[in-house]
Amino acid sequence: MKLQGKTAIVTGGASGFGEGIVRRFAEEGARVVVADRNGEAARALAEELGDASLGLRVDVANAADVVGLVEQTLELTGRLDILVNNAGVGHTPQPMETLSEEEFDRIFSVNAKAIYLLAREVVPVMKSAGGGAILNIASTGGVSPRPNLTWYNASKGWVITATRAMAVELAASQIRVNALNPVAGETPLLKTFMGEDTPEVRAKFLSSIPLGRFSTPADMGAAAAFLCSDDASMITGVALEVDGGRCI
Secondary structure (H helix, E strand, O other): OOOOOOOEEEOOOOHHHHHHHHHHHHOOOEEEEEEEOOOHHHHHHHHHHHOOOOOEOOOOOHHHHHHHHHHHHHHHHHOEEEEEEOOOOOOOOOHHHHOOHHHHHHHHHHHHHHHHHHHHHHHHHHHHHEEEEEEOOHHHHOOOOOOOOOHHHHHHHHHHHHHHHHHHHHHHHHHEEEEEEEEEEEOOOOOHOOOOOHHHHHHHHHHHHHOOOOOOOOHHHHHHHHHHHHHHHHOOOOOOEOOOOHHH
């Protein structure tokens, strides 16, 4: 029960890595707000987890939605200890010059601007409370980029740099900021990264991961629970690779 008594927001929490983080946080005793564009799935997961959880439809790239998310969290629980910026989007593998401007804007709105919007609302709350933990979900693509995913890689590199900058600025307020760098996993985004999901493509992708498997939602949940718990009270500004050794 490492997170007993704490309240957490997890964006993109209704599926994939976000769902794994939500489930692990609940197991560790946290009250979890599941924020997702799929409001029905968010509410279903929160209902499954019990009265301590809340499911909300939220577009994290929309400032008004983000304000509402934080307000409802505080109304429900009276506190906010943990923020996990997990919501993210990718693009299919393609030459960098062929990605549309609309898709580029969408990637940076969700993967980068949303972190700014949430920080704008959450940081003052955590400062008033005397501390907190923020976890940003980046990617191995921000450390060791794969070809034809240039603008996705760039957005995740931004997340890693933002994490380190936030950690330095917020340390005096006892707000820790870390990141996780997963390799691709069994989530709805997997096909997006691979372009197509065939045994041959999977085998080629897995050959680049020394441990020989994809990241799982449970892997991410375990790492997130540690970094957001008091066990990691001396850890800030870290981008932890949960990647089976891909970045070695």
